[in-house]
Every structure is written in C-alpha cells, then in structure tokens.
Amino acid sequence: xxxxxxxxxxxxxxxxxxxxxxxxxxxxxxxxxxxxxxxxxxxxxxxxxxxxxxxxxxxxxxxxxxxxxxxxxxxxxxxxxxxxxxxxxxxxxxxxxxxxxxxxxxxxxxxxxxxxxxxxx
Amino acid sequence: xxxxxxxxxxxxxxxxxxxxxxxxxxxxxxxxxxxxxxxxxxxxxxxxxxxxxxxxxxxxxxxxxxxxxxxxxxxxxxxxxxxxxxxxxxxxxxxxxxxxxxxxxx
Numbered sequence: 001x002x003x004x005x006x007x008x009x010x011x012x013x014x015x016x017x018x019x020x021x022x023x024x025x026x027x028x029x030x031x032x033x034x035x036x037x038x039x040x041x042x043x044x045x046x047x048x049x050x051x052x053x054x055x056x057x058x059x060x061x062x063x064x065x066x067x068x069x070x071x072x073x074x075x076x077x078x079x080x081x082x083x084x085x086x087x088x089x090x091x092x093x094x095x096x097x098x099x100x101x102x103x104x105x106x107x108x109x110x111x112x113x114x115x116x117x118x119x120x121x
Numbered sequence: 122x123x124x125x126x127x128x129x130x131x132x133x134x135x136x137x138x139x140x141x142x143x144x145x146x147x148x149x150x151x152x153x154x155x156x157x158x159x160x161x162x163x164x165x166x167x168x169x170x171x172x173x174x175x176x177x178x179x180x181x182x183x184x185x186x187x188x189x190x191x192x193x194x195x196x197x198x199x200x201x202x203x204x205x206x207x208x209x210x211x212x213x214x215x216x217x218x219x220x221x222x223x224x225x226x227x
Contacts, residue, residue: 045221059215
C-alpha cells in the first residue's frame with residue numbers, strides 16, 4: 001500500500017525552528033518528485049515547496065523563500081522540511097504529497113494525513 | 122505568480138444535478154491544470170490532471186475541460202458523497218491553488 005506518514009509538527013514560538021519529516025512506503029521513492037502543501041485553519045490549500053526525485057532541484061513558494069528548506073534522503077525514503085524564522089502566518093496543517101512525475105511538480109497523486117504546526121507565544 | 126480564480130465559491134445542488142465549477146488563470150497555463158477534492162478533516166484527493174485526464178479510481182461522473190486560461194470541472198450527476206470542497210491547481214510555473222469551491226447537497 002502506498003503511504004506517506006508525516007511527523008514533527010507541534011507548537012513553536014515566533015522566530016523558532018521546526019523540522020518536519022515524511023516517511024514514504026509502497027513505491028520507489030527516488031522515482032518521484034515530492035511536495036509540501038499547507039492549509040491554515042479554515043483556509044484553502046497553499047503549495048509550499050517541492051523537490052525532484054533525485055533531490056537535485058528544489059522549488060519554493062515566495063512566502064517561504066529563504067526560511068524553509070526542502071530535502072530528501074532517498075536511502076531512507078524520507079522527505080524533510082526545515083522551517084526557520086517561523087511566523088504566526090505559518091500556522092497550518094502541513095501535508096506531504098507524492099507527484100506523478102520525477103523531475104518536476106506536475107500533479108500530486110498521493111497525500112499524507114498531515115501534521116499540525118502552530119506558531120504562537 | 123499565476124493567480125487562480127475559482128467560481129462559484131460555494132454552491133448547493135440536488136442529487137442527480139449536473140454541476141460545473143470554473144477556474145480561471147491569470148495567464149495561459151496550457152493544460153497544466155489539476156483538480157482536487159477535499160472532505161472535512163481529510164487530505165485532498167487528485168481527481169483530474171492535465172486538465173482533462175481522469176485519475177485512476179475516480180468515478181467517471183467527474184470530468185475536466187479547458188486549456189489556456191479557462192477550465193471547468195463537471196460532475197455529471199451529483200451524488201451525496203460528492204459533498205466536499207474542490208480546488209484547482211496550476212503547475213505551469215511555481216504551483217498555485219485556486220481558492221476552492223464548497224459543494225453542498227440540498
């Protein structure tokens with residue numbers, strides 16, 4: 001069964017850091033690009049970051065450039081999101097998602113259950 | 122960034138009705154347009170990719186159309202389990218989502 005399992009969410013103070021993880025199973029992880037998508041409480045979806053299957057290319061939304069870093073460890077089938085300089089507006093459920101393609105972001109066909117990040121003092 | 126505008130923001134229809142949701146891009150995105158369904162408390166689910174291709178396992182009552190800047194998602198015969206919020210997404214450039222359309226059953 002294809003599965004994505006996020007972890008690492010929690011409560012953090014403004015200006016703090018957090019690292020999210022997403023463990024993949026049931027498919028050849030290195031063959032697909034991956035993304036992080038977030039959803040603030042009661043709001044719509046916002047694509048945050050993406051990475052190619054090899055990890056050689058990364059993509060970021062303007063709202064997180066310079067603060068968030070996406071990476072992956074294909075030997076451990078795990079995707080990461082390092083979040084620094086966190087702001088209240090980063091509060092959201094963070095989903096990891098598998099792409100249909102390897103090299104770039106095309107369509108997100110498998111999603112995890114999400115992990116909640118709350119930025120508050 | 123390319124802006125995606127969905128309309129309507131919400132709708133209410135009866136079981137068996139034909140429902141159409143539109144999505145407009147601020148510039149041409151060719152056919153790099155996807156549609157997702159999200160039910161409360163759940164992760165989104167891919168319905169349509171590349172504007173008109175039906176994702177495996179998705180009922181055939183869902184269909185997508187359009188290219189360039191104007192796109193549609195059509196549910197040919199609305200079912201109770203289709204009550205959800207629907208989002209379009211462009212992947213022509215840095216991905217962006219539309220604001221969503223909440224579909225309710227009368």
